[in-house]
Amino acid sequence: MTVHHILGAGVMGLCTAVELARRGASVTVHDPLGLPGPHQCSWWAGGMLAPRCEGETAEEIVVNEGLKAVDWWQAQGAEVTRNGTLVVALGRDRAELDRFARRTTGHSLLSAEEVAEIEPLLAGRFSRGLFFAEEAHLDPQAALAALVVRAKELGVRFTTDSAAEGNVIDCRGTAARDILPDLRGVKGEMLILHSSEITLSRPVRLLHPRIPVYIVPRGDGTFMLGATMIESAERNRASVRSVLELLTAAYALHPAFGEAEIVEIGHDARPAFPDNLPRLRHAGGRLCLNGLYRHGYLMAPALARMAADHLLEGRNALLEEALPA
């Protein structure tokens, strides 16, 4: 039986492993750094499954494929919270909310009272909000762990031996720039905060012309605050300016964040192609799945499905060719 060798145990590698294995394929995941951890950019993701919000700037394919991701994650045993997304803007940035509403679909406009009803913390702070009821969120680190469990149940083998021959599927993210010259890094910085005073039931996006941020509740008073988007492949540091901007925005959302504890500051670079859309591409004698940009948890299931269609059923609907130029 053919063994499929997947390089990289990030969100792309693990989704592909699970998708292939659940269709009966034999799979080995190679990652010299072992199981999921802080060395991967998937580890630092926001974990929002928010295809409609992403539609503000992303192509339609991200919206359409992303809408299917929620069910996929749930089917693999990841804990997904389906509470929607709330989008707000401060008074003087009100025009941003109108623009956001024009460029997205599947939302309803909430009054100040309705905002307060679904997120009591924000009572009296915003005169309007946009609610995207279909959207969901997950905890990326828990979701990666759930995928590892699921993969092992399905018989997937894991090894730190990076030598792989035969059917190789390259899911190495930015490390694959050695064979994907048009892949670039887009730096992101984020924070993990903790506060027992703050309760949010769903991701909240605060729009701003320069520094849009989002806050994702992770349960037990833990919140993820993200994320910068900087055209740089740098992975190893967060700048004071970025952290200041993120924290200032959180403080503007609610002053209670001023008393929160900074648990962790995360930083890494997202792999992206020039149009910020993911690709399946044959390069360097292997199939490469890459360029997930800021849509890892949203788009990895779709890419994994297409890769499995291609490898196991000979279907050649490669995303790269399927996309309009």
Place this chain on the structure above:
Amino acid sequence: MQVYGTELAGRFLLGTALYPSPAVMQEAFRASKAAVATVSVRREGAGSGAGMVFWQIIAGLGIPVLPNTAGCHSVKEAVITAHMARELFDTRWIKLEVIGNSDTLQPDPFGLVEAARILTGDGFQVFPYMTEDLVLADRLLDAGCEVLMPWGAPIGTGLGLLNRYALRSLRAHFPDVPMVIDAGLGLPSQAAEAMEMGFDAVLLNTAVAKAGDPVAMARAFALAIEAGVLARAADPIEPRDMAAPSTPVLGKAFLA
């Protein structure tokens, strides 16, 4: 239009930030036929070669690059950033931004003059992002600037030409200095107006990058700039108010 002895291939200077993707940016530049691409050194410049792929994309636009010191709040910061830019992009051009207020991003005129003097002394060709103040313009020319870039309105507001009186006055006082309206434009009609007023070029970023269709908006600005230049050269008629007649019209020959 000539700046520092270099003939520019057009009158549209376009920024490279805030686009949905680099691919959309490339297409917007093609549609804009922009003569110059501005790029923020500070934001994307971290580390050695970390932003290389993005810079290669900008270099691939095939037009001169005008690096800027966006995000610098002090003279020292701006000067250091300008030196970094010179090394990175191998150019003496620098769009000098010294920000005086981090909320409105408006220029600090005092720091601007000081930084312009230092950088000119260091061999830079400075493009100062400035308010529309006449005295400030004078000081910047004294400091060695050979081009002026007054704002239309604060960065990213899209409010257009807020102080037409001061802009007209600036244009009239320095008829031979190349002047670029930099920042605050939201609509092509505002760019056309700037050209009709006799400005030499416009520089913008947000209005194109954050439009729903950046490529179409880039083309719209290109057409408006061309229209404004043509109109200026065509010697437009003077406006004349005939709504309130000085004497009763009834019973008079209308040309009397």
